[in-house]
Amino acid sequence: MITFGRAAAVVSHAAIANNIGVVRKMVGPSVRVMAVVKANGYGHGIHEVSRAAVDAGANWLGVATVTEGIFLRRWNIMVPILVLSPAFEEEFENIILNDLSSTIFSLETAKLMSDVARYLERDAKIHIKIDTGMNRVGYTGDAAAIAAEIVEISKLPGITVEGIYSHFAASDANIEFTQAQFARFMHIITALEDFGLHIPIKHISNSGGILGYPECNMNMVRSGVLTYGLAPSSTVKGAQEMAQMGFVPALTLKSRVAHIKPIKAGETVGYSRNYTAPRDMLVASVPIGYGDGLSRQLSNSGQVLINGVFCDIIGNVCMDQFMVDATEASAKRRDEVIIIGESGNARIWAEDVAARQKSINYEVATAISERVARFYV
Numbered sequence: 001m002i003t004f005g006r007a008a009a010v011v012s013h014a015a016i017a018n019n020i021g022v023v024r025k026m027v028g029p030s031v032r033v034m035a036v037v038k039a040n041g042y043g044h045g046i047h048e049v050s051r052a053a054v055d056a057g058a059n060w061l062g063v064a065t066v067t068e069g070i071f072l073r074r075w076n077i078m079v080p081i082l083v084l085s086p087a088f089e090e091e092f093e094n095i096i097l098n099d100l101s102s103t104i105f106s107l108e109t110a111k112l113m114s115d116v117a118r119y120l121e122r123d124a125k126i127h128i129k130i131d132t133g134m135n136r137v138g139y140t141g142d143a144a145a146i147a148a149e150i151v152e153i154s155k156l157p158g159i160t161v162e163g164i165y166s167h168f169a170a171s172d173a174n175i176e177f178t179q180a181q182f183a184r185f186m187h188i189i190t191a192l193e194d195f196g197l198h199i200p201i202k203h204i205s206n207s208g209g210i211l212g213y214p215e216c217n218m219n220m221v222r223s224g225v226l227t228y229g230l231a232p233s234s235t236v237k238g239a240q241e242m243a244q245m246g247f248v249p250a251l252t253l254k255s256r257v258a259h260i261k262p263i264k265a266g267e268t269v270g271y272s273r274n275y276t277a278p279r280d281m282l283v284a285s286v287p288i289g290y291g292d293g294l295s296r297q298l299s300n301s302g303q304v305l306i307n308g309v310f311c312d313i314i315g316n317v318c319m320d321q322f323m324v325d326a327t328e329a330s331a332k333r334r335d336e337v338i339i340i341g342e343s344g345n346a347r348i349w350a351e352d353v354a355a356r357q358k359s360i361n362y363e364v365a366t367a368i369s370e371r372v373a374r375f376y377v
Contacts, residue, residue, distance in 0.1 A: 117158025127163035171208030252341030270315025308344020
């Protein structure tokens with residue numbers, strides 16, 4: 001039994017371990033699994049998620065920033081860690097000293113990294129990024145020219161090219177484009193091998209790729225939202241299908257009823273008075289709001305669970321509170337309010353919340369602010 005104050009994000013170690021296990025079973029023992037733990041473990045807590053994932057067999061961890069990688073090293077997490085976003089030269093020393101792998105996609109940047117590595121008398125481990133259609137970062141253009149430049153990078157002193165990767169843009173939705181991206185990536189790999197350069201680790205599959213394109217696994221996959229039991233498609237149907245495959249949502253977001261107030265038909269609720277009661281009702285005030293990461297898009301749109309009953313959010317979500325119609329829930333002060341998770345026989349998926357706030361489950365999870373206490377079970 002967890003004792004909490006105004007709000008709690010409860011994260012299951014067992015669910016994280018289970019989800020890594022399901023991914024491992026899907027890809028087989030010969031394929032490395034990278035658990036992506038950026039953005040504070042997708043809002044779940046980077047340290048605890050990383051520990052659970054590594055204990056469950058994740059071979060690598062993926063972060064977005066150098067600071068995230070250093071944080072994990074200070075917690076004595078020593079598996080390989082790839083910084084997925086581009087770093088700046090001011091960060092190169094910390095990358096090398098903390099034995100992080102970095103993402104590189106230009107000869108100029110690689111030369112700067114080489115200079116720092118030589119100064120430190122250490123090797124810099126890098127993964128080459130290829131842009132196959134995301135149009136974000138990475139090499140684009142003629143395959144032979146790209147391969148020739150990567151060969152130059154591989155010859156720089158202090159540089160170890162340990163990996164090469166790309167990123168699917170629509171693996172949850174567009175088969176033809178995903179297959180075209182994989183073909184472009186393989187074209188680069190072939191060009192490199194024609195030059196005699198064989199890069200040890202090759203990866204392109206994200207969570208959507210793992211679910212839908214086993215032929216693209218190569219020798220490492222990146223488990224992002226799958227690690228947390230979230231659906232790459234960010235739909236309730238997708239979440240239900242994932243549950244059938246054995247994935248388990250790791251996060252429960254909850255608060256509690258702080259106050260019950262009876263109001264009459266015709267009274268208004270909340271800022272801007274944009275909700276008018278159509279009947280006499282019981283209004284429950286819940287002490288969590290957009291300052292905690294709940295979107296104001298849930299105003300007059302979202303639902304929560306109280307005593308297993310769906311209750312509508314009414315009025316504008318406030319910074320620190322929101323109100324619900326709790327008439328049918330027999331609610332009383334201190335009753336649990338489930339924002340994401342299960343109550344009785346009912347469930348609210350993160351994907352439900354995402355749909356109601358016109359967003360995606362990634363944003364719902366990562367938006368949960370630091371002032372919401374995390375509990376690990």
